[in-house]
Amino acid sequence: DDGSQKPMSNTDADGASTISDDYECTHPPYKVHIVSKSPSVLYITDFVTPEERLHLQEITKSTFSHSRVQQGQPGSSHPSSNSPASYPQSSARDSNGILHAVRTSQSTTAPPSDPVVKCISQRALSFQGLSPSSSSSSSSSSSKSSNHHDQHLEPLQLVKYAKGEHYHYHTDWFTDPSLSRSSQGGNRVSSFFAYVKVDDVTGGGTNFPLLEDPSRGSEARGPGEEEQGGQGGRGRGRGDGENGDKGEWWWCRYVDCDEEYENGLTFLPLEGNAVYWENLRPENGQGDQRTLHAGLPVTSGEKIGMNIWTRQLPLPEELRGGQANEGVKVSG
Numbered sequence: 001d002d003g004s005q006k007p008m009s010n011t012d013a014d015g016a017s018t019i020s021d022d023y024e025c026t027h028p029p030y031k032v033h034i035v036s037k038s039p040s041v042l043y044i045t046d047f048v049t050p051e052e053r054l055h056l057q058e059i060t061k062s063t064f065s066h067s068r069v070q071q072g073q074p075g076s077s078h079p080s081s082n083s084p085a086s087y088p089q090s091s092a093r094d095s096n097g098i099l100h101a102v103r104t105s106q107s108t109t110a111p112p113s114d115p116v117v118k119c120i121s122q123r124a125l126s127f128q129g130l131s132p133s134s135s136s137s138s139s140s141s142s143s144k145s146s147n148h149h150d151q152h153l154e155p156l157q158l159v160k161y162a163k164g165e166h167y168h169y170h171t172d173w174f175t176d177p178s179l180s181r182s183s184q185g186g187n188r189v190s191s192f193f194a195y196v197k198v199d200d201v202t203g204g205g206t207n208f209p210l211l212e213d214p215s216r217g218s219e220a221r222g223p224g225e226e227e228q229g230g231q232g233g234r235g236r237g238r239g240d241g242e243n244g245d246k247g248e249w250w251w252c253r254y255v256d257c258d259e260e261y262e263n264g265l266t267f268l269p270l271e272g273n274a275v276y277w278e279n280l281r282p283e284n285g286q287g288d289q290r291t292l293h294a295g296l297p298v299t300s301g302e303k304i305g306m307n308i309w310t311r312q313l314p315l316p317e318e319l320r321g322g323q324a325n326e327g328v329k330v331s332g
């Protein structure tokens with residue numbers, strides 16, 4: 001019973017937003033749905049609040065630049081613009097030497113010292129059962145304790161797509177071992193991809209071609225198992241919210257139920273929601289190819305997403321984006 005919600009930001013004379021002095025990090029009551037157990041893929045509704053989403057847009061507004069992607073490893077990663085020193089261009093040659101644009105979006109990193117960014121980072125750590133640092137808000141007194149995992153997080157990366165832009169199939173885990181050395185934090189254990197802004201967007205889903213669409217029954221596609229009359233009419237049973245092997249119709253709120261079966265699973269871009277998955281096989285720490293995914297072309301509107309990547313090991317300071325690097329655009 002409170003009309004007493006603290007405003008996250010005040011708008012100053014320039015229309016720029018600043019966090020109010022009494023901002024406190026609180027976590028919204030997000031909900032988690034299991035998409036797949038192997039690999040582990042979870043869908044989270046309301047993971048990022050409307051206020052946080054606006055704030056993220058405001059603090060990164062003028063800092064986007066064309067994303068860079070690992071060379072020779074089309075799209076295997078797209079480190080933050082101020083992350084490891086020299087990442088080559090957003091295109092790569094295939095085995096025939098043909099140059100492809102693997103990523104046409106723009107990206108930037110969110111300043112790690114921003115209170116809202118810290119709050120979301122801590123949420124992402126807690127979600128994974130990892131411990132955030134002891135102080136969540138104002139006091140930035142100590143970072144002495146080694147019993148927390150803040151250092152396992154890469155700076156949050158925002159990705160912006162205008163009409164026609166996309167990000168080709170890739171894994172978030174590094175396929176090049178030289179990029180996942182222990183001295184560099186190891187590989188990316190997990191990914192969150194959250195939808196920060198989805199403005200009049202058509203297209204722009206996140207497609208996992210090797211995952212099974214949970215709205216489809218696992219049995220429903222056997223010969224003779226075809227169901228009739230479901231909208232979409234492709235054998236998807238109406239599960240009426242019950243578990244079962246006929247698939248669950250309610251998933252069509254979150255996944256593209258018009259996606260062709262051959263194309264696997266496509267999450268709809270829905271503001272505030274996030275997809276979480278584990279990149280490495282739990283049994284041996286090797287990259288899981290089944291996590292291959294793409295940002296499908298945005299055919300109209302503008303989409304902004306956010307990557308939250310957790311490393312196996314602490315990242316060295318320079319890759320965590322010290323204050324000095326904040327908001328710096330990469331030239332070239």
Ligand SMILES: O=C(O)CCC(=O)C(=O)O
Pocket residue numbers: 078159167172193204205206207293294295296305307
């Ligand atoms: O834009 C998307 O839907 C996915 C983007 C993505 O996979 C990434 O930035 O690593």
Ligand SMILES: [Fe+2]
Pocket residue numbers: 170171172293
């Ligand atoms: Fe990705």
